[in-house]
Amino acid sequence: MTTPALPSTARIGLSRGALELKGYFRETSAVVFTLAMPVILMLIFGSIFKGEVGHTGVDFRQYFAAGIIASGIMSTTFVSLGVSIAQERDDGTLKRLYGTPMPKAAYFIGKTISALVLSLLETLLLFVLGNVLFGLKPPSTPERWLTFAWVFVAGVAVCTLLGIAISSVPRSGRGAAAVLNLPYLVLQFISGVYFTFGDLPSGVRQVGAIFPLKWMCQGLRSALLPDTLLAAEPAHAWEHGRTGLVLAAWGVAGLALCMTTFRWKRRRDG
Template identity: 90%
Template structure:
């Protein structure tokens, strides 16, 4: 009798991703908080903000909408994953999974499938709202579509790795939301989401430029908004090369932190 072949790590990971999605969408409160928060911020602040960005002729609400899309990517990856993994560690789920024959990489593949799916869904929702309410247009050329695609994929990958890495910081699942939301909220204010980045104090600009959200926001602006906006960018350039380098550096840092600090058990479990 031929022994049936064992499923590959990829197959198990994709299956795990399906399970993650089904479990996630059963939690209506989690779905509402993760997907609705950026939507509510876009609606509220979009109705408040008026005027143009400097002398560029670009509606500030379009600038803001592009930043909120970047912020939404961080919400569905860094924040959502970090909280859920910390809670799974706290309730013993990770410990039980660690004792099964499931390849450990399959667990992270499953989380990646969840993060990517939520990011795509969030981006579509925010873009449709931005288009209907503020006139945000899709990329106008194949080159801009390519820019949008690689910035989106790089942003999801980096924030997913950082979300997995920071999940080891909260001491309990109950405190995870506070630990994850604090840096998320601060980064939104210093990364050109709620304010034109060039209008921020120079010291704040230098701090914001150290983190990936600023570069994800700038990359999405370069794909969605006209080149007239370059006049309001600090470098008067979209800096695609620097954006790629910064996101790559954060990706390496996030992967290193995942490999060296991730814990399958609670601290009190030893």
């Protein structure tokens, strides 16, 4: 009798991705805090802050909307993945999956698919709101569309890897949200999301420039906003090359951390 061939890792990963998305949308609280929170922040801050960014002719609400889109990507990847994996480790889900014949890579493929789909939904939702409420326009040229695409993909990839890596930091699933939301909130304030990056103190800018969110914000601004905004950028340039290098470096670091620190069991399980 011929033994039936097992499904490929990719096929299992796709099935895991569909399962992840189905489980996510069944959790109302997860949907609210991951997808709805950036939308709420856009509505609140967009109604408070008005005026022009310097003398660039760019409405601050458009500047802010581009930053919120980058922040939304980080929310659906770094925060959401880190919390969900920590909870699955704490309740024994990861330990049970580890004991099954499922290829370990299929689990991460499923998580990545889920993060990518949610990031696409979040980005689309925020862009539509930004367009309707603040006049945020889509990229005006093929080159700007290309910039938008590679910054989006790179941002999702980097934040997904960092979310998987940081999932090993919380001591329990219950404390995961607090542990991951703290750096996420701090990075929003120092990366040019809520304030014009060039108006931040020099020391704050230097710290913010270490982390990927600042470069994701800047990359999306370069795709969505006019070049007159360059007058308000500290370097007076979009720095696409540096953006790519910083995101690539964080991607490599995130992958290394995933490979060296990821745990399938709780600390107390040995």
